[in-house]
Amino acid sequence: MDKLHKKLFLNEEEISLDLLPENIEQADVYDITIIQSEGKCTARINLEPVKDSLSKVFIKIFAENNALVDCVCTLNVGKECSGIDTDVQFRSWPFDRSRIQARPEMFIKNGNIIAAHGNALGTLSDEDKYYLNSRGITNFKEMIKRSLIDEE
Amino acid sequence: MLKLKNLTATIGGKEILKNVSLTVNRGECLLITGQNGSGKSTLLHTIMARPDIDARGEIELGGNSISDLECYERARLGLFLSHQSSPTLDGINTTSLFFEMAKIKNDSLKKIDVIKKAKAAFRDLNLPDDWTRRDFNVGASGGERKKNEIAQAKMFTPNVLLLDEPDSGLEQSSRSKVIDLIEETKAAGGIVLLVTHEKVLQDQYSNNRIELNDGQIA
Numbered sequence: 001m002d003k004l005h006k007k008l009f010l011n012e013e014e015i016s017l018d019l020l021p022e023n024i025e026q027a028d029v030y031d032i033t034i035i036q037s038e039g040k041c042t043a044r045i046n047l048e049p050v051k052d053s054l055s056k057v058f059i060k061i062f063a064e065n066n067a068l069v070d071c072v073c074t075l076n077v078g079k080e081c082s083g084i085d086t087d088v089q090f091r092s093w094p095f096d097r098s099r100i101q102a103r104p105e106m107f108i109k110n111g112n113i114i115a116a117h118g119n120a121l122g123t124l125s126d127e128d129k130y131y132l133n134s135r136g137i138t139n140f141k142e143m144i145k146r147s148l149i150d151e152e
Numbered sequence: 153m154l155k156l157k158n159l160t161a162t163i164g165g166k167e168i169l170k171n172v173s174l175t176v177n178r179g180e181c182l183l184i185t186g187q188n189g190s191g192k193s194t195l196l197h198t199i200m201a202r203p204d205i206d207a208r209g210e211i212e213l214g215g216n217s218i219s220d221l222e223c224y225e226r227a228r229l230g231l232f233l234s235h236q237s238s239p240t241l242d243g244i245n246t247t248s249l250f251f252e253m254a255k256i257k258n259d260s261l262k263k264i265d266v267i268k269k270a271k272a273a274f275r276d277l278n279l280p281d282d283w284t285r286r287d288f289n290v291g292a293s294g295g296e297r298k299k300n301e302i303a304q305a306k307m308f309t310p311n312v313l314l315l316d317e318p319d320s321g322l323e324q325s326s327r328s329k330v331i332d333l334i335e336e337t338k339a340a341g342g343i344v345l346l347v348t349h350e351k352v353l354q355d356q357y358s359n360n361r362i363e364l365n366d367g368q369i370a
Binding site for chain 1: 200202203204222223224227228232233235238239241242243244245247248249252253256257263304
């Protein structure tokens, strides 16, 4: 079984988080959610896997009311840390003229590792909106926000 | 009673439905057949008020016109469309979506009860329990998406159930679940409109059937 670590940050000005994956057979999975409804949030996430470890990092960022989120996830791999397999994925939902800057940084000193990363915008297409409407739902922003906060 | 009077539907300047009139009573299932492109799906989407469809004519439910109602308003009246291809909704957790639907239905269910109900519906369709925790349809196959639609219809007991090829992509053993759903909806006094190419379902409901041909009832 993957080891799941969940973190939720609500309207924080500063977030500083160290992720230290150490699982070898299975993955350490970090599910990080940042909800920003006002002001500015600066998030610095430091990922330092040990040798041969597996890890996945999902960073979900929701911003509304003109808020600004600046999030960097830094992967540090030392010379001795071979065999690492890691994946960092950002997904952002900016609403109401909010801005989300989300980026991975990688400092890798070992050639024998896998370091995947991705960055996607969580938008709803017209088809998605029609589907939600056909379920009686109109407030998409609230729906997504609640969904990110209240995951089962 | 659901009544359509001279319903015409145009999409992107092309007339798809032409003066369709029909009546379906409570507790009835109307089978809609016809070739690909004959307007079957468009008919269901017109009843559901898809925004890109320019509809003319009259739609009445229980003697009241719903022609001017938006899609979400019709949904809140108990119209439920089982979509032929439902989307993937990244970031929208399945439980949260169902809970929202339950609240709209004025269901006094607590979230934990919604989860239990969803798990029971999923289990009945051989979907794993963890579907409630997933983002909506993320990683789902075509058949699993169909099952998700059926599960929702079972959970929320619609007044008007619009089934757009609910069986395509389903394994044989799950097809009986579609019949169960139709029968349960009818027994609860609901109205069912069924679009299908599946012979077993067509045979089952052939006593109340219309065929569409080039957007008109043949």
